[in-house]
Amino acid sequence: MFGRKKDQAPAPQAAPAPDESMDRSKDPRSAKGVPTPSRKAQEEARKRPLVPNDRAAAKVAARDARREEQARMRRALDTGEERFLPIRDKGPQKRYARDFVDARFSLGEYVMFIALAIVVLTVVIPTRNADGSANNTQIYVFGLFWVMVAGVAIDAWLMSRKLKRKLIEKFKSVDQGVVWYGTMRSLQFRRLRLPKPMVKRGEWPS
Structure with a gap:
């Protein structure tokens, strides 16, 4: 008489309430409805290649750098600025x-x-x-x-x-x-x- 009825299923347990601290959508630093990217993803996004993938762009950048260095050297030869003088004159x-x-x-x-x-x-x-x-x-x-x-x-x-x-x-x-x-x-x-x-x-x- 005190036995449990076999056909009686156990009462379902209530699901735990979601932790609002884990809800990334409520992070004020993230956009609405967009999860905050991980630290690894942010670091990868900030990384820039030292050498451009485009060789033509790399040549243009190198040529511009040489021209700028030559211009600084010419100004130093006129003004005597020690920092940009050729090595033979330093x-x-x-x-x-x-x-x-x-x-x-x-x-x-x-x-x-x-x-x-x-x-x-x-x-x-x-x-x-x-x-x-x-x-x-x-x-x-x-x-x-x-x-x-x-x-x-x-x-x-x-x-x-x-x-x-x-x-x-x-x-x-x-x-x-x-x-x-x-x-x-x-x-x-x-x-x-x-x-x-x-x-x-x-x-x-x-």
Whole structure:
């Protein structure tokens, strides 16, 4: 009599109420009705390839980058901005060498113009006089040329010795190639030097 009726089914249990904290549709950070993407999906969306898949676009980007770098370098050669100068012109000792050379007068500045004038004279001056005798003027011109070469060499040597002494006084040592760098600059015409001179003649660096 106390037995349970076989045909009586157990009462169905009520389904648990949904956890509103797990309902992504109510997340204020997500759009209405759109589930919030997982962290992995967000990281993948933020990733950008270092090299574009389109090779043509990659070439255009590389060309634009080169042009921008060249433009910065040209501006640095005009303004002396250390950051964008070519490697051969970077460094405090090379900056000092440029200022030292630009502050002085060098015979080597005009060696190319004098050499060109001598070449023109050798073409214009005849080798013989009107009476058929040898014209020695060209000999004198070539002699003047070699005197000029000797003068330029002596001036460059004296300048390099003084530059080296000044570098040691200021920096306690001399980097390799700095003295030669200054010597080669002294052989260039002042207006054509790159980087452009930042000091006037007689404005010696401290």
